[in-house]
Amino acid sequence: MSATVSVTGVVKNYRTVRALRDVSFDLAPGRLSALVGHNGAGKTTLIKLMLGLIRPDQGSIRVLDEDPAAGEFSARRQLGYLPENVAFNAALTGRETLTFYARLKHVKPSKAWAFLDRVGLTDAADRRVGTYSKGMRQRLGLAQALLGRPRVLLLDEPTTGLDPALRQTFYEILNELRDDGATVLISSHALNELEDRAEHVLIMNRGLLAAQGTLSELRSISQLPIRVSVDFAPGAGVPAAWVNGASVATPRGRMLLVPDEARKMDVLRAAASDPGVINIEIAAPTLDELYAHFLNSQESAA
Numbered sequence: 184m185s186a187t188v189s190v191t192g193v194v195k196n197y198r199t200v201r202a203l204r205d206v207s208f209d210l211a212p213g214r215l216s217a218l219v220g221h222n223g224a225g226k227t228t229l230i231k232l233m234l235g236l237i238r239p240d241q242g243s244i245r246v247l248d249e250d251p252a253a254g255e256f257s258a259r260r261q262l263g264y265l266p267e268n269v270a271f272n273a274a275l276t277g278r279e280t281l282t283f284y285a286r287l288k289h290v291k292p293s294k295a296w297a298f299l300d301r302v303g304l305t306d307a308a309d310r311r312v313g314t315y316s317k318g319m320r321q322r323l324g325l326a327q328a329l330l331g332r333p334r335v336l337l338l339d340e341p342t343t344g345l346d347p348a349l350r351q352t353f354y355e356i357l358n359e360l361r362d363d364g365a366t367v368l369i370s371s372h373a374l375n376e377l378e379d380r381a382e383h384v385l386i387m388n389r390g391l392l393a394a395q396g397t398l399s400e401l402r403s404i405s406q407l408p409i410r411v412s413v414d415f416a417p418g419a420g421v422p423a424a425w426v427n428g429a430s431v432a433t434p435r436g437r438m439l440l441v442p443d444e445a446r447k448m449d450v451l452r453a454a455a456s457d458p459g460v461i462n463i464e465i466a467a468p469t470l471d472e473l474y475a476h477f478l479n480s481q482e483s484a485a
């Protein structure tokens with residue numbers, strides 16, 4: 184599986200601001216990657232570099248085997264982009280707006296209009312964009328980004344302003360594209376939303392890549408404990424033999440902090456065969472917790 188986007192040793196400064204400091208990672212086809220980080224961590228700068236809007240001071244960026252900042256960036260047509268603050272000409276209708284972008288991407292307008300339906304804008308297609316709500320403009324932005332079956336889709340804070348129903352549709356559309364082999368990168372602060380959706384996570388902190396990997400890789404690197412909560416039947420004695428190590432009392436039993444998957448399985452086997460146990464719940468470290476962990480470890484290493 185070769186990378187569709189390669190960022191290697193990238194440094195980017197805006198005068199005295201060190202926006203990116205030696206950042207390297209690859210994005211793969213058929214994968215949804217999440218780019219997370221505090222305000223000012225460098226996420227938008229990375230996306231701008233991938234789009235070729237700015238150049239790195241050091242290092243290199245390759246998108247679909249080309250330099251995006253080169254004059255003739257032919258891969259541009261295979262790139263979809265939804266900016267953080269999407270702005271359209273308020274005097275044009277939704278359909279006219281999409282027709283304009285379809286021409287730029289050499290897509291037949293009639294094919295483009297199907298996307299208005301996909302993002303739920305059919306009824307508003309012939310209204311001026313100036314009358315659209317923020318969520319409707321965001322939907323139009325998404326339709327625009329999807330034109331021309333993009334091979335690389337870069338989305339900056341895409342779900343801000345979307346209602347829950349459209350957010351669901353939005354991720355369904357992204358899953359289809361991803362299953363079709365597209366590379367999808369979402370920059371977002373909505374960690375809980377990305378938790379079950381992103382196969383790959385990039386954590387940025389003050390211009391540095393603090394960590395990257397799949398959720399399970401990040402869990403394993405972080406060594407944060409898995410929480411196993413076990414409830415006991417009233418009157419059942421707590422079996423000290425397997426409730427060892429770090430554990431805390433809960434209203435109906437004990438919560439064990441287990442260090443890894445192997446130990447988790449030991450606990451589960453023991454709990455499942457204990458007649459006093461009436462319920463077991465497992466909580467792996469969340470993306471929120473991993474994010475906080477990697478940020479803290481990087482801050483203390485700096």
Ligand SMILES: Nc1ncnc2c1ncn2[C@@H]1O[C@H](COP(=O)(O)OP(=O)(O)OP(=O)(O)O)[C@@H](O)[C@H]1O
Nearest residue numbers: 197200201202220221222223224225226227228229
């Ligand atoms: N054109 C610019 N001129 C000067 N400084 C800039 C410029 N663009 C970005 N910066 C600075 O570079 C750093 C990284 O900004 P960037 O927009 O990439 O962060 P971000 O992670 O996208 O933040 P947010 O989550 O707030 O959108 C910030 O300190 C920002 O102030």
